[in-house]
Amino acid sequence: MVATIMSGKLLSDELNEEMKLEVIKLKEKNVTPGLVVVLVGEDSASQTYVRNKEKRANTLGIHSVVEKYPEKMTEMELLRVIDRLNKDDHFHGILVQLPLPKHIDSTKILNAIRPEKDVDGFHPINMGKLVIGQPERIPCTPYGIMKLLQRYEIDIEGKNAVVIGRSNIVGKPMAQLLLMKNATVTIAHSKTKNLAAVAKEADILIVAIGRGHMITKDFVKPGAVVIDVGMNRDENGKLIGDVKSDEVQEVAGHLTPVPKGVGPMTITMLMYQTIESAKELLN
Numbered sequence: 001m002v003a004t005i006m007s008g009k010l011l012s013d014e015l016n017e018e019m020k021l022e023v024i025k026l027k028e029k030n031v032t033p034g035l036v037v038v039l040v041g042e043d044s045a046s047q048t049y050v051r052n053k054e055k056r057a058n059t060l061g062i063h064s065v066v067e068k069y070p071e072k073m074t075e076m077e078l079l080r081v082i083d084r085l086n087k088d089d090h091f092h093g094i095l096v097q098l099p100l101p102k103h104i105d106s107t108k109i110l111n112a113i114r115p116e117k118d119v120d121g122f123h124p125i126n127m128g129k130l131v132i133g134q135p136e137r138i139p140c141t142p143y144g145i146m147k148l149l150q151r152y153e154i155d156i157e158g159k160n161a162v163v164i165g166r167s168n169i170v171g172k173p174m175a176q177l178l179l180m181k182n183a184t185v186t187i188a189h190s191k192t193k194n195l196a197a198v199a200k201e202a203d204i205l206i207v208a209i210g211r212g213h214m215i216t217k218d219f220v221k222p223g224a225v226v227i228d229v230g231m232n233r234d235e236n237g238k239l240i241g242d243v244k245s246d247e248v249q250e251v252a253g254h255l256t257p258v259p260k261g262v263g264p265m266t267i268t269m270l271m272y273q274t275i276e277s278a279k280e281l282l283n
Ligand SMILES: Nc1nc(=O)c2c([nH]1)NC[C@@H]1CN(c3ccc(C(=O)N[C@@H](CCC(=O)O)C(=O)O)cc3)C=[N+]21
Pocket: 046, 048, 049, 052, 095, 096, 097, 098, 099, 120, 140, 231, 239, 258, 259, 260, 261, 262, 263, 264, 265, 266, 267
């Protein structure tokens, strides 16, 4: 068997066309969706990512601004920036690029963003709404994965879903979204015993570990849907996933590639939620 490749790039292109039309409709009503990205410090990976987002926003006709601040800015100064952006009607979405410098408490910063403008879905109000099954803003990576599963007509109800990784931005919200679709959900993590055996029970395996090529075919049930959230650099600086794709491809039924899998969908859902947020202003 050779796995069907689930293209996040392709689905992003499709959704981009829909979003362009949505933006045109909003502009006819004199609303231009606006996204502001706040970048503190000089981290090079962050710079690339922020550039990609800006490019995408521009193609869609979304008004996009990047505010850059020096590494040594204080927490209080950043809180004042957030406060100003919360009140600025040009921006329907605010994204504070993570990670922040160590002297700034990121929880405090995320809590300060108006939940309506929290297009990352990281605010505790939005997290809480997700957990009670009434989501409003959803973390973009798991949201994008749900769109991919839907696009490739993957059955979720009653299936065993195993999520490896328990971060607040991927693992936990991913588990909630799968649970809402009536999967039987297991969250595995670094302390899980016999990870390969647990993973091998999965009909849907979501891998967000952060270690290149860790998931070999021994972790994968034949025919399983494997979603690779990993973004690691190998010794040559090449972008690689958490899944050893050349061998898992021979076992899995579906597999997301890295790059062009989950990554583009994350950006797509960020744009999507910015547009949703702008639409709410009309109501
Ligand atoms: N508040 C906040 N929200 C985020 O969503 C957030 C963040 N902080 N900090 C950093 C991470 C990282 N992240 C990426 C999303 C897409 C790609 C992406 O599109 N990657 C391309 C490849 C890019 C390349 O070639 O380097 C792909 O997978 O095809 C990359 C990285 C969002 N993050």
